[in-house]
Amino acid sequence: FILRGEPFSALDPISREQLQDELIRLQQELNKTIIFVTHDMDEAIKIADTIVLMKDGQIVQTGKPEAILRHPANDFVRNFIGQKRLQSENELSYEIPLVDDVMITNPVTAFPNRGLAEAIKMMESKRVDSLFIVDRNKQLQGAVSIYRVLDMYGEEGKTVADVMIPVRFSVASGSTLPQAIELMDSHQLSNVPVVDGNNRFLGLVTRGSVVKHLAEVYPNLAPPQPAGEGEPV
Template structure:
């Protein structure tokens, strides 16, 4: 466990970078420090390996006051990953990863085994990458090397200062996934600094949100999303991400459904049905009568099976629609039904049973895209 007790940092010009910081980072958790520029998140992280000294207060690691530990010894026991990666360009990948083990005087065989083990851990074939140089790797591959270099000496604690922020969106997403996977396997105590709330929500066990050198709120991503402490937290997290501030914020099937699915009247013949499906490029039709009542669904397979019978209508082939939800039903219920029954869609009807629309996988994805637009969109 890492503990900060009444920690303050005041610079010579009087600037208060940190004010009475009280934090506990549990062993094995991925802890994210987040907040606007200048809030003190990087300063807080650098206190842990004594790159910065506090003006007052106490910092402990595993119950030991770090002010009593030699800073070089302390830093060699803590992994550190930075935004600019910091690989030595004149050294091979193997030599870069082995820097700290060599400082700790590991024997050559043990070091080689550890390097190969770590390369395999992040999906880089040792025979292919061991003797390459950083300039021969992509940005994402270099950052993977930065991460495993921090793991090389098997530290219990890893500090990560915006390690993925300089990467392109695809590489960043891949590295976030990789970090989550590694953490599930290794269970290190990680302190991760970022300014990206989406990144924090995705990777964190515990989030610490800071402003003006103070901790504004801390807790699990779920707790912060559901119960933001104040307007600053709500604004920083983003209104669209917040869950359950009041019932009206919870999406319903009405918010997500498509109101223009392909329908046909029950009196339609089978040739007409085939033509509609061809024109609309669908493999099924919703059968809706003149009073907007949902009579069922018909697939192209059932239509073709009875196609030779010119007397057949869709009313005779329609099968009852398996899942119809009333207007106002929370989206979560629709998703539960779709998941449990492997249903591609559910119908929505009003109190009188009139058909209103369909919640489909596509309409859910579209809703998410509207709620969480991509940056720059």
């Protein structure tokens, strides 16, 4: 094994971080046990697989960084970790939200009999580049983008029902946000509709609405970002 006693303590922050990264890389490559002594908790969390906290020559707590952050053994460990770091870690523990809590509830929709000129005007006024098509019972029929409308614009008799495409992916009301995110990620979607048991269009989970939700839950991690009424299909 390798024993290192605070080897980076006298370095500037940039050099220190670079060497921490290099140490992690070398450890993975050489697969050797490294005992690394440090008084910097951030450094320990970054590079350690297991942390051993000591006081007056006695071991106070041993465990993985995640376990120590979530379950400090006593006040000494809490103070050593730092209240701000503990607070940030605790803020990450929250109930998994449902898509109903995150979705945009007023996405831009149109009825199937709308003409193409009307569709363009609606997109312009709502500042979106796509429309979701619903019937009088709000059942989701399909979606149409500005590009598809423009391609068919020369045919005056066409309606959005003629040029819309089926919505291949949606999530049911009551689904969890991770389910929606996994669907969006798997199929490279910018949004996913939320429907009820009768395929009625209830709302839209978008990348923007997800970011906005995370910013509200974790205000210290990221600034809120506005989400519009609709986003591209």
